[in-house]
Amino acid sequence: MIEEPKIDASKTQISTTKNTYKKYGSILNTLGIKDKVLDYSSGLGTGTKELSKNAKSFEPYVDEQRIIKSKGRYPDYKDVNLLAKGEGLKSQKAVINHMVLNVVDDIKERKNVVNNIGNMLADDGVAFITARDSTEGKTRVPYKDGYLMKKGGTNTFQKPFSQTELNTFIKKTLGKDYTVVDTPKKLGIGGSSVMVTKSPTFLKTIATTLKLTPILAMLTYPLSATEMGSSEMLTEKELAEQRIRQKFQ
Numbered sequence: 001m002i003e004e005p006k007i008d009a010s011k012t013q014i015s016t017t018k019n020t021y022k023k024y025g026s027i028l029n030t031l032g033i034k035d036k037v038l039d040y041s042s043g044l045g046t047g048t049k050e051l052s053k054n055a056k057s058f059e060p061y062v063d064e065q066r067i068i069k070s071k072g073r074y075p076d077y078k079d080v081n082l083l084a085k086g087e088g089l090k091s092q093k094a095v096i097n098h099m100v101l102n103v104v105d106d107i108k109e110r111k112n113v114v115n116n117i118g119n120m121l122a123d124d125g126v127a128f129i130t131a132r133d134s135t136e137g138k139t140r141v142p143y144k145d146g147y148l149m150k151k152g153g154t155n156t157f158q159k160p161f162s163q164t165e166l167n168t169f170i171k172k173t174l175g176k177d178y179t180v181v182d183t184p185k186k187l188g189i190g191g192s193s194v195m196v197t198k199s200p201t202f203l204k205t206i207a208t209t210l211k212l213t214p215i216l217a218m219l220t221y222p223l224s225a226t227e228m229g230s231s232e233m234l235t236e237k238e239l240a241e242q243r244i245r246q247k248f249q
Contacts, residue, residue, distance in 0.1 A: 005143070005148060006154075006155060007105055007157050008154040008156060009103055009104070010062070010066075011152060011154050011156050012043075012103040012156045013061070013063065017046065017098060017099065018046050018047050018050060020189065020190065021046075021051060022050045023188050024051055031094075033093045033126075034052050036087075036092050036125075037054065037055040037096075038056050038057070038087070038096070038120060039055055039056070039057040040058050040095050040097045040113075040117055041058065041059055041100040041113070042058060043059060044063070044066055044073075045072035045073030046070055046071065046072040048072075051094070056076045057075045057077070058077040058078070058080065060079070060080070062074070062078055080116055084119070087120065090119070091120065091122055093124065093125045093126075094125060094126055094127070095117050095125070095126075095127040096127075097129045097130065098128075099130060099131060099132055100113060100131070101161065101166075102159050102160060103159075105143070105146065110173075114129070114169075114173040115174070117129065117196070118196070121196065121198060122198075123198050124198075124202050125197070126195055126202070127196040128183060128195055129196060130183070130189055130190075130193040130194075131161040131191055132161070133161060133163065133191045135147055135158040137149050146160070161192045162192060163192045165192070166192040166193070166194055167180060167194050178196055178198055179198070180194050181203065181215055182194055183195050184214060184215065186210075186212065187210070187212075200219065203215070204216070207219060
């Protein structure tokens with residue numbers, strides 16, 4: 001029987017993501033989101049405070065010594081059940097999940113991460129889920145759907161996601177109750193990234209506020225005569241949301 005390699009997920013945590021977190025923070029500030037902000041899988045916590053001074057964080061793989069050394073922040077929650085109990089489901093106006101899915105070697109666990117984010121997201125909230133789009137290294141060895149990487153004498157895992165692959169994975173995992181769109185490059189978030197909302201109408205509000213023309217172009221179009229004829233059953237707003245949601249399935 002071949003022994004499974006031991007993978008240390010904490011070794012993938014880095015302290016150089018602060019600038020990207022500042023970009024997320026700027027986006028949230030423009031949207032007027034200052035409370036109910038969650039850094040989901042916050043790593044060393046060096047970026048959490050860049051999101052909002054009131055941001056909360058969750059991280060199951062805590063390396064206290066590295067957090068201290070990097071001047072990071074100890075997570076508010078280490079257990080996802082305590083997170084849900086402490087903050088409440090459907091409570092978060094913004095959830096940031098940065099470069100996390102690509103270091104998870106178990107597909108079921110990746111889906112759990114995405115579903116947990118969806119469960120924590122408020123009806124008028126937005127999540128940004130970002131993953132690496134490439135991986136390099138002389139020590140990488142093919143493993144499952146990604147690569148084993150040697151770091152400091154231990155194994156880590158990396159699975160690069162193309163933009164299409166990430167979008168499809170998030171959509172299939174969350175299902176039809178969520179709207180998933182590619183994060184516009186205009187926002188300056190590297191790698192592969194998607195924005196997730198529960199309401200197409202709220203997505204339109206976000207796109208309008210951030211002046212995301214490509215998304216607005218997809219969201220704004222007139223109702224057909226057939227749909228207008230169905231107004232006895234659905235309001236015009238409901239019909240519009242129905243068409244918008246179908247657009248992103």
